[in-house]
Every structure is written in C-alpha cells, then in structure tokens.
Amino acid sequence: MLEALGLTARAGRVYQSLLDHPADDIEAMAGRCGLTTTQVHDCLDELGHLMLVRASSEHPGRMRAVDPAVGLADMLARQEADLAARQAALAASRATVTRLVAERAEHHAAHGERLLGMDAVHHRLEQMSRTTTREALSSQPGNQRPEDLNASRPGDAGALARGVTIRTIYQDSTRHQPHVANYAHWLLSQGGEVRTAPTIPQRIVIADRREALVPIDPDDHRKGALHVTEPGILAALLDLYEQAWNTAVPLGATTPDDPQTGLSATERELLRLLGTGLTDDAAGQRLGISSRTVGRHMASIMERLNATSRFEAGIKATQNGWL
Known part of the structure; x- marks a missing residue:
C-alpha cells in the first residue's frame, strides 16, 4: 500500500x-x-x-x-505539492503545444495531411495500428462514444498481440461511464496500461514516436485530424503526453483526498479552473463533467469553507492555501 x-x-x-x-x-x-x-x-x-x-x-x-500521523502526512503533503507543480507545468505545455501546432499547420503540408471527417481518421488509425511495432500512446478527453471504442478494439487487440505497449489516458469522469470502464478493463486484461486524471491534454494519438494525430478543431474532434510527422512537433507532443501520464492515476487506484483540505483532485482542479475566470460550463467541459455536477462540487466546497457566496469561497480558499 x-x-x-x-x-x-x-x-x-x-x-x-x-x-x-x-x-x-x-x-x-x-x-x-x-x-x-x-x-x-x-x-x-x-x-x-x-x-x-x-x-x-x-x-x-x-x-x-x-509516527505515521506525522511522517506519512508529510509525505502526502510533499507529493501533493509535487503533483501541483507538475500539473502547472502540464498546463503551460498544453498552451505551448496548441500554439505550436497552430503555427506550424501550414508548414506541415510538406510532412503530412489533413484528414477530414471521422471516416478518414478511423482509416488512418487502422493503418497506424497495423504498422506500429513498439508503442502506442493516446489521450482521450471528454466522453467516449461506444462506437468509437468498438472501432478501436480490433486494432488494439492486434497491436497488443504483437507485443506493442499501449498507454491510454482518460479523464476521471469516464470512470463512471460503464462502456469506457469495460473497455479500459479489457485493455488492462490484455496487457495495456490505463490512467485517469481530472484534466488531460487535447485528443492525441502517437505511434512509435514517429507519427501522431491531433484534432483540427480541439472543440470538435469529429471534424478531422492533422497527421503529424515533423520531429519538432512530435517532441513537443511527447513531452506534453509524458507530463500528463506522470500526473495521472492508474485505473483501479484511488486518489486520496488532500489530508490538509479534504479536497479531491477534481475539486482542486475545479477551483483552479474557476479561479482563471472560466464559467461552470467551460470548467465542466475541461473536467468532462456537467455544469450541474460543477455546482454540486462548489456547494460542497462552500459548505466546508463556511462561505455564503462563490466570491467569499474564492477569498477563503486563497487564504487557506487551497489555490
């Protein structure tokens, strides 16, 4: 333990x-x-x-x-601080990658192509899964459609049978989606690795560290994807992915609440997102939860802070070192 x-x-x-x-x-x-x-x-x-x-x-x-009440609590506090620093670095990297991909999209025409629509994306994913020999990495934010997971199963099964390492990151919210949980546990049973985190990078698929797919529109991945092969962009995507992987929790493990504040990882990230000025809808979209769930989390936080408004809760959270 x-x-x-x-x-x-x-x-x-x-x-x-x-x-x-x-x-x-x-x-x-x-x-x-x-x-x-x-x-x-x-x-x-x-x-x-x-x-x-x-x-x-x-x-x-x-x-x-x-005494464990002192020594182990101190270890948890150090790990929480470590995690917060890594999450901050992840947020900065996410912004850098988004800007880099946008700036180099035109130059990328000589190194890849734009795949318009999900049929073109699925076709390319099938090609990549057949030719991958060592490692397949993916980040899958938001809700997952059962048909998309079903389309991925044959390729994942074939890759795992060839000894390819598969690492996948989902959002914490997908732990409550039965079809995603079933698929994730199937991946684990076949030798894959699955982790979750409150927020993760945009949708990314990286094969053998030599090619990747990223959405043309991060807000609607079904519009299509950009096929990336340029080493500079791949290196940035890989750095972003590894940072996200290192801050995520293995499926099946539980993330303990902060012993000092009682905040879960999702609640702490929600406070950070709302503190940057995001609306409930925007913060919920980043966390993969509904605005109603955001409201329930904030009501619980306000009760713990004995705050009568969100403004007062923000002030008290800052004073208590929660932000």
Missing part, C-alpha cells in the same frame, strides 16, 4: 517493524523482516531520506520510527 507514496515494499516492512517493536536492534529487525542486516541498513537509509525514521534519543546508534 505504501508503494504509492514512493516507499519500497521492503522498506515498508522495516518501518512497520520499527513501529511495532521500537526496541529492536538491526539483527532483530532483520530476523522479523526476513532480510539481511545490509538490506535493513539500506531500508533505514531509504526511510531516513523520506523522513520516516530519526535517531533515537534513548538508544544511541539506533533509529526510531516517526
């Missing part, structure tokens, strides 16, 4: 042993954990780096475990 916080399973056993048997020396810990004394020393170094153990005042030369 603690591996999600960056703690190895072996170090987790040593930490638990220290909590349960604080008077144990290295040899006793090694015996309880089924490790060598060298491995215990390595684990203590790891725990010390994570600030989960400190030198004992009562037993010189020994270590004591920091």
Whole structure:
C-alpha cells in the first residue's frame, strides 16, 4: 500500500517493524523482516531520506520510527505539492503545444495531411495500428462514444498481440461511464496500461514516436485530424503526453483526498479552473463533467469553507492555501 507514496515494499516492512517493536536492534529487525542486516541498513537509509525514521534519543546508534500521523502526512503533503507543480507545468505545455501546432499547420503540408471527417481518421488509425511495432500512446478527453471504442478494439487487440505497449489516458469522469470502464478493463486484461486524471491534454494519438494525430478543431474532434510527422512537433507532443501520464492515476487506484483540505483532485482542479475566470460550463467541459455536477462540487466546497457566496469561497480558499 505504501508503494504509492514512493516507499519500497521492503522498506515498508522495516518501518512497520520499527513501529511495532521500537526496541529492536538491526539483527532483530532483520530476523522479523526476513532480510539481511545490509538490506535493513539500506531500508533505514531509504526511510531516513523520506523522513520516516530519526535517531533515537534513548538508544544511541539506533533509529526510531516517526509516527505515521506525522511522517506519512508529510509525505502526502510533499507529493501533493509535487503533483501541483507538475500539473502547472502540464498546463503551460498544453498552451505551448496548441500554439505550436497552430503555427506550424501550414508548414506541415510538406510532412503530412489533413484528414477530414471521422471516416478518414478511423482509416488512418487502422493503418497506424497495423504498422506500429513498439508503442502506442493516446489521450482521450471528454466522453467516449461506444462506437468509437468498438472501432478501436480490433486494432488494439492486434497491436497488443504483437507485443506493442499501449498507454491510454482518460479523464476521471469516464470512470463512471460503464462502456469506457469495460473497455479500459479489457485493455488492462490484455496487457495495456490505463490512467485517469481530472484534466488531460487535447485528443492525441502517437505511434512509435514517429507519427501522431491531433484534432483540427480541439472543440470538435469529429471534424478531422492533422497527421503529424515533423520531429519538432512530435517532441513537443511527447513531452506534453509524458507530463500528463506522470500526473495521472492508474485505473483501479484511488486518489486520496488532500489530508490538509479534504479536497479531491477534481475539486482542486475545479477551483483552479474557476479561479482563471472560466464559467461552470467551460470548467465542466475541461473536467468532462456537467455544469450541474460543477455546482454540486462548489456547494460542497462552500459548505466546508463556511462561505455564503462563490466570491467569499474564492477569498477563503486563497487564504487557506487551497489555490
């Protein structure tokens, strides 16, 4: 369980042993954990780096475990800060990529083509899935149509059977769409990887890091796509994708609420989006949820802040360090 916080399973056993048997020396810990004394020393170094153990005042030369209520809460807080920084970098990268693709669209004519309509896009996706040999990456924001997922299944199945690595990012909101959840769990059962996040980049498909599809119109991907092969644009798309992947949560895992504020990842992102001036409809579109759901989230946040208006909630959220 603690591996999600960056703690190895072996170090987790040593930490638990220290909590349960604080008077144990290295040899006793090694015996309880089924490790060598060298491995215990390595684990203590790891725990010390994570600030989960400190030198004992009562037993010189020994270590004591920091209370989980303090040590693990501090780890969660550091990871939350880390995540917020990565999400900010992701937002900046998203803007850069959008601008870069728009600026280079005309120049791209010598390196690819515009695919108009979903039939042309599906045809190209089928071609890409047959020729991909190593890796297929995709970001799928918003609601997913069952027919689009069904059209993707044969190509994904063939690629996975050839040993191609498939990584897909959906929005958190799709966890509540049965047809998407079924398809995602099917991908996982076949060896694919699936993660979700409150907000993710525009729709992207990247094959073998040598070609990609991005929407001609980010607000309506069914108008068609731009087939990208230029190395400079591909590099920017890959950077954007990897940042999004690193801030997303594996399907099946749960994102703990912030221990300091009680905010979920979706609520924190909603506050950030509304703070930039977006309307409920626009923020909901970015998060893949309805404006009614946005209203329910904000009502809950206002209640926790004891605020009578959104304006007051914004002020209190800022004062409390929620933004």
